[in-house]
Amino acid sequence: MTMKKRFPCLPLAITFSLIFFHSTFAQDYASVDSIVRNYPDSFSSTEKLAEKINSDFDTESDRARAIYTWIATNIRYDLPAAHSGNGIAFYYKDEADRIEKEKKFRVDLAKKTLKQGKGICQNYAALFHHLCDLTALKCIDIPGSAKTNLMQIGKLPQPSDHIWNAVKIGNSWNLVDVTWGAGSVDTNSGKFVPSFSDGYFCPTPEVFFLNHFPEDARMSMLQRTPEDFANLPLYYGSYVDSDYEILYPENGVLSATQKSIPFRISDLDEGDNVSYVFSNQNQLQEPELKRNGNLSEFVIPIAATDRGFLTLFVNNRSVAAYKIGR
Known part of the structure; x- marks a missing residue:
């Protein structure tokens, strides 16, 4: 053998x-x-x-x-x-x-x-x-x-x-x-x-x-x-090393029929900066964060033309990526 x-x-x-x-x-x-x-x-x-x-x-x-x-x-x-x-x-x-x-x-x-x-x-x-x-x-x-x-x-x-x-x-x-x-x-x-x-x-x-x-x-x-x-989703090493947790979305494939995607993250530090980019736009954007105790929430809008992948950043380091599907 x-x-x-x-x-x-x-x-x-x-x-x-x-x-x-x-x-x-x-x-x-x-x-x-x-x-x-x-x-x-x-x-x-x-x-x-x-x-x-x-x-x-x-x-x-x-x-x-x-x-x-x-x-x-x-x-x-x-x-x-x-x-x-x-x-x-x-x-x-x-x-x-x-x-x-x-x-x-x-x-x-x-x-x-x-x-x-x-x-x-x-x-x-x-x-x-x-x-x-x-x-x-x-x-x-x-x-x-x-x-x-x-x-x-x-x-x-x-x-x-x-x-x-x-x-x-x-x-x-x-x-x-x-x-x-x-x-x-x-x-x-x-x-x-x-x-x-x-x-x-x-x-x-x-x-x-x-x-x-x-x-x-x-x-x-x-x-x-x-x-x-x-x-x-695709989770990067910087997320594994972090002290915060992405609570939602848990699924890595997001429907393109959605007009927006709600995100929830626990235990972000007060000074942490959150941003995101769509692969078809290649333009970094910052959502409006709403903080309630240790919970941070924000919404990312999806345009009809948005396809490919959505990557989330914390303090300019990629932490998670999602696929925008039909």
Whole structure:
């Protein structure tokens, strides 16, 4: 039998019989991050890096965070490799042989990633998993689909194009995407922009689901369907990192027959600026916000000529996009 492993992993099959328990670690990781940012930007081996982490941190949550922060701030995304389209195949005799060869593949890839200092999602996930193994943390890899561009709004998730991890902290399995924690691709320049994000370290399953749909739906830790995922707007990393929440609209496909679209957002700061743009107009506009306690409401009018996509901005950063359909 042959197993082929290939994930294009544009930034932004294994079956597990596990019961997932999730708790979100809302603790402040500033001290962990501060220590890790003073680490060397390269290590001679994964064992040396793991030894340093084991020496500095006692708790499972701190060790997991240290691994996440070091990888996200020191491994850069390899765009040429993401666009190469190369696959990796290996042969196995039986289930035991498959597990053994998968582990060897992962360890070899992790060591290569550390040495080269770059990679795609497979590399990030392999390095995170291997360092978890070396720091007494249980970890699994989760292949699936990522929602990364406007054309995916309203469409069912395609075959796996991404891979991320889940790490066990205490009795809880927590979702982690260190690839997206490392930065993003600038759509104008086409270049990877390093920018640390902690939004993809142990968020709630609901937040993680906004742009991740696992190959095995159980790995979402939610009772959600491919249709649920398809109907979501395109949420950007700046939204995942934020403290506010878009309450309405929840559907990513908006009817063009509507004359206006009401929006509701909770927990915007007093000084936050909201704006929007239709793709066929390419002109940034600001709605009139009505604030009532922690709730902000506004209405965006839709003209008969408005088609394509509507993108919402907060403080000039794109946070969500919607498709204007018939």
